[in-house]
Amino acid sequence: MSDFNKSRRVFLRTAALGVAAVPLARVATHVPAARAEKPKAEDGHALDYVNGGSTSDHEKYQDGNKCSNCAFWAGEVSGGWGGCRHPQFSDVLVNADGWCNTWVPGG
16 A cells, blocks of 8 residues: 555544544533523513512502413522513513513413
């Protein structure tokens, strides 16, 4: 076998291993970005939101309505605070006992 064929085979084998290693290297070196916690919504954030639904004097509020039993509730994140799927609340966490005027049965 000529030196040319040997070096070509070595090159092709090395190149194939290198190409196969690229996805593995990404997985091995991937460090998940630190998840920044969203700020907590404050009373009046949007849509007449209050952190304690029972304190609402809004005409649409009914006893027992709260974020945790609303169709928009996305689940608790920590300490009674969770996500809301309503676009007005996409950038904040809402209180499980909170309420806003777009409350719909669900959850």
